[in-house]
Amino acid sequence: MAEKVLMKGNEAIAEAAILAGCRHYFGYPITPQTEIAAYMAKKMPLVGGVFLQAESEIAAINMVYGVSATGKRVMTSSSSPGISLKSEGLSYLAGADLPAFVVNVQRGGPGLGGVQPSQADYFQATRGSGHGDYHMIVLAPASVQEMASLTLRGFDLADRYRMTSMILADGTMGQMMEPVTFETGDIQPPPEKPWATVGTDLRRKHNVVNSLSLVPEELERQNFARYERYAQIEEKEPLWESYMMEDADICIAAFGIAARVSKNAITEARRRGIRVGMIRPITLWPFPRAAFRAAAEQVHSIISVELSMGQMIEDVRLAVECRVPVTLCNRAGGMIPSPEQVLCEIEKAAEKENCR
Amino acid sequence: MIVFDRPHALADLPMHYCPGCTHGIIHRLVAEVIDELGIEGRTIGIAPVGCSVMAYDYFTCDMIEAAHGRAPAIATGVKRSDPDRHIVFTYQGDGDLASIGMAETVHAAARNENITVIFVNNAIYGMTGGQMAPTSLPGQITQTSPYGRDVNQCGYPIRVCEMLAQLDGPEYLARVTVNSVKEVRRAKAAIKKAFQNQVDKKGFSLVEVLSACPTNWGLTPAAALRWIDEKMIPYYPLGVYKDRSAKKEDEK
Numbered sequence: 019m020a021e022k023v024l025m026k027g028n029e030a031i032a033e034a035a036i037l038a039g040c041r042h043y044f045g046y047p048i049t050p051q052t053e054i055a056a057y058m059a060k061k062m063p064l065v066g067g068v069f070l071q072a073e074s075e076i077a078a079i080n081m082v083y084g085v086s087a088t089g090k091r092v093m094t095s096s097s098s099p100g101i102s103l104k105s106e107g108l109s110y111l112a113g114a115d116l117p118a119f120v121v122n123v124q125r126g127g128p129g130l131g132g133v134q135p136s137q138a139d140y141f142q143a144t145r146g147s148g149h150g151d152y153h154m155i156v157l158a159p160a161s162v163q164e165m166a167s168l169t170l171r172g173f174d175l176a177d178r179y180r181m182t183s184m185i186l187a188d189g190t191m192g193q194m195m196e197p198v199t200f201e202t203g204d205i206q207p208p209p210e211k212p213w214a215t216v217g218t219d220l221r222r223k224h225n226v227v228n229s230l231s232l233v234p235e236e237l238e239r240q241n242f243a244r245y246e247r248y249a250q251i252e253e254k255e256p257l258w259e260s261y262m263m264e265d266a267d268i269c270i271a272a273f274g275i276a277a278r279v280s281k282n283a284i285t286e287a288r289r290r291g292i293r294v295g296m297i298r299p300i301t302l303w304p305f306p307r308a309a310f311r312a313a314a315e316q317v318h319s320i321i322s323v324e325l326s327m328g329q330m331i332e333d334v335r336l337a338v339e340c341r342v343p344v345t346l347c348n349r350a351g352g353m354i355p356s357p358e359q360v361l362c363e364i365e366k367a368a369e370k371e372n373c374r
Numbered sequence: 375m376i377v378f379d380r381p382h383a384l385a386d387l388p389m390h391y392c393p394g395c396t397h398g399i400i401h402r403l404v405a406e407v408i409d410e411l412g413i414e415g416r417t418i419g420i421a422p423v424g425c426s427v428m429a430y431d432y433f434t435c436d437m438i439e440a441a442h443g444r445a446p447a448i449a450t451g452v453k454r455s456d457p458d459r460h461i462v463f464t465y466q467g468d469g470d471l472a473s474i475g476m477a478e479t480v481h482a483a484a485r486n487e488n489i490t491v492i493f494v495n496n497a498i499y500g501m502t503g504g505q506m507a508p509t510s511l512p513g514q515i516t517q518t519s520p521y522g523r524d525v526n527q528c529g530y531p532i533r534v535c536e537m538l539a540q541l542d543g544p545e546y547l548a549r550v551t552v553n554s555v556k557e558v559r560r561a562k563a564a565i566k567k568a569f570q571n572q573v574d575k576k577g578f579s580l581v582e583v584l585s586a587c588p589t590n591w592g593l594t595p596a597a598a599l600r601w602i603d604e605k606m607i608p609y610y611p612l613g614v615y616k617d618r619s620a621k622k623e624d625e626k
Contacts, residue, residue, distance in 0.1 A: 073478070073481035077444070080451065080478070083444075084453075087451070088451075088452055114439075122476050211512070215437065215438055217435070218414070218434070218435060218436055224434050225436045226430045226438070
């Protein structure tokens with residue numbers, strides 16, 4: 019199916035998941051991602067799959083744990099407060115080395131917050147979200163097309179590395195409609211899963227899916243082994259888009275909707291003679307550190323544009339190791355920075371660094 | 375001639391349970407039933423958090439260890455993954471099933487999820503050292519109710535079978551105990567029915583087993599078995615609380 023179709027971001031995720039071979043969806047209604055559940059409720063029965071509305075986000079993530087333990091592709095989706103509830107399960111999935119695909123269409127917080135778009139779950143997503151030492155692969159789409167393509171990629175990554183991959187979108191990405199094509203050519207069949215609990219058939223020793231390990235030496239060994247896997251991911255899997263960075267004096271760091279707003283600001287700034295570009299992380303974990311580290315040798319300053327009180331900025335600062343100043347341009351609580359606000363920050367940086 | 379042997383579905387391992395604890399009997403009954411129904415090769419068991427957290431070592435079928443209280447949700451996922459093949463049971467204590475996991479229990483029952491739940495009720499949190507459970511009796515002394523469970527302050531014990539029997543969903547709900555040979559035989563019959571129901575695709579079957587915890591009750595093993603008769607059964611009467619198929623047979 020390479021034809022272009024017009025779809026909502028949330029629906030594009032659902033369709034891509036089915037194409038990726040996901041036949042089990044468990045969820046609980048929460049704005050602004052409920053279209054995913056509605057789409058699955060309609061489509062799953064038609065493809066022989068299972069849609070089940072769980073009694074809570076906690077139950078939904080544990081149903082995901084159950085299907086994943088049997089080796090099949092499975093997903094859940096929610097929005098910020100719901101992801102907090104799922105975080106217990108996300109930690110257990112990590113501890114049991116189970117693959118899972120999870121979507122967070124973020125809304126403003128903390129607490130019940132609001133229902134407008136936000137990026138304030140960046141820390142929660144990139145720092146694991148639940149208890150213990152672990153990571154999730156975090157994918158940040160900036161278009162409906164990427165909602166689809168990163169979903170396909172997310173299932174592959176989850177299976178390949180036996181861990182959760184999460185789409186970290188925001189309410190805008192979920193709700194907006196854009197043309198999308200589904201490139202099914204790249205879909206990998208799931209790998210063999212000899213560890214799955216599907217019944218021994220009395221032909222092998224029993225498999226145990228477990229995150230309990232009472233001997234500290236053994237638990238430490240598991241943690242080190244997991245982090246060796248994470249090190250490979252940090253080396254191989256970072257994704258980012260470089261936009262007009264060739265001659266840039268100023269660099270914008272932004273993902274998702276913030277990156278789209280920033281592109282408008284960059285166009286206007288360049289019209290005014292300021293050489294500004296952007297690095298848009300597509301994977302938030304692993305963070306594209308190398309890209310920012312390289313940019314730090316070239317630009318005078320970096321502006322992190324975020325729909326939060328400044329979360330990704332910490333990763334940008336870690337990546338550039340104090341080589342250049344990093345400032346924040348942000349809105350929070352469901353508000354989106356305007357291109358004018360971003361432009362204003364670019365102009366301020368240009369004045370300060372004398373690079374107009 | 376061998377007249378008594380370890381069931382194949384029970385691993386040949388020393389168990390970590392305290393002397394006089396009845397988990398060992400209940401494990402054995404589950405394993406005997408799995409053997410008798412010939413389902414070990416397609417059975418997936420789910421262990422809880424609590425004293426039986428390491429039950430995943432004691433059964434030879436595939437096993438999953440759940441987060442505290444979440445076993446019925448995980449069981450739902452495992453069952454829905456391949457409903458025709460997978461036989462799924464959860465093995466849960468009172469804190470796991472009736473406190474932190476109450477929502478998962480009630481909703482799995484309401485959905486008539488085709489799984490088997492073995493609910494071990496010993497009226498106390500054993501693993502953590504004897505705290506008040508949702509099923510601790512009025513006046514019962516525990517580490518967190520040192521003056522006895524005060525129902526005015528922390529409410530009444532929950533009778534799980536009676537409560538779930540109000541739902542239209544579940545297929546089979548029974549309460550048994552294992553404090554005598556006679557009761558062990560009855561318990562086995564109930565557990566077997568709860569697994570047979572799943573094989574026959576009848577739906578959610580829960581067997582509550584009144585179980586002894588001499589260590590945390592502060593009793594000898596023999597006195598603990600008597601305590602079940604004297605204290606627990608009067609509050610938690612034994613019997614079948616729901617048997618939908620039997621009811622349908624009666625109506626014919």
